[in-house]
Structures are given as C-alpha cells and as structure tokens.
Amino acid sequence: VLGAxxxxxxxxxxxxxxxxxxxAxxxxxxxxxxxxxAVIEVSATCALVVLALWP
Structure with missing residues (x-):
C-alpha cells in the first residue's frame, strides 16, 4: 500500500x-x-523513523 x-x-x-x-x-x-x-521494540522504532523521515 505504501510502495517504496x-x-x-x-x-x-x-x-x-x-x-x-x-x-545478543x-x-x-x-x-x-x-x-x-527488545528486537520488537527496536525494529518497530526503526520502521517508524523511516516512515516519519521519508519526504
């Protein structure tokens, strides 16, 4: 749905x-x-950062 x-x-x-x-x-x-x-929290945070910073 969100493409690239x-x-x-x-x-x-x-x-x-x-x-x-x-x-670990x-x-x-x-x-x-x-x-x-911790893996769940870190990976979700990283994915959200990408979504937030994408132009």
Missing part, C-alpha cells in the same frame, strides 16, 4: 532485528525472551 516507503521501512526493520540478534548472540551467548522483546 513501506518496503524501505520493512527492510530497515529486518536489518535492525538481525543486528540486535547478532549482538555474541554478548549473551543466545537469545532470550527479553532479547526478543
């Missing part, structure tokens, strides 16, 4: 989720429920 801006926000959300999970695996040795909750 929607696709971009999804890509940014996925990339941010992968980054947070990679950091390296520093904590795995992924816990708290990490998954």
């Amino acid at each position: 801006v929607g696709a971009s926000s999804v890509v940014v959300a996925i990339v941010s989720a992968v980054i947070v999970i990679a950091i 695996r390296r520093r904590l040795g795995g992924v816990t429920g708290d990490v998954l909750g």
Whole structure:
C-alpha cells in the first residue's frame, strides 16, 4: 500500500532485528525472551523513523 516507503521501512526493520540478534548472540551467548522483546521494540522504532523521515 505504501510502495517504496513501506518496503524501505520493512527492510530497515529486518536489518535492525538481525543486528540486535547478532549482538545478543555474541554478548549473551543466545537469545532470550527479553532479547526478543527488545528486537520488537527496536525494529518497530526503526520502521517508524523511516516512515516519519521519508519526504
């Protein structure tokens, strides 16, 4: 529905989720429920920032 801006926000959300999970695996040795909750919050925030800043 949102075209390029929607696709971009999804890509940014996925990339941010992968980054947070990679950091958690390296520093904590795995992924816990708290990490998954943080992934949800970080990826949603990143997607909303893309939507807000798109011209």
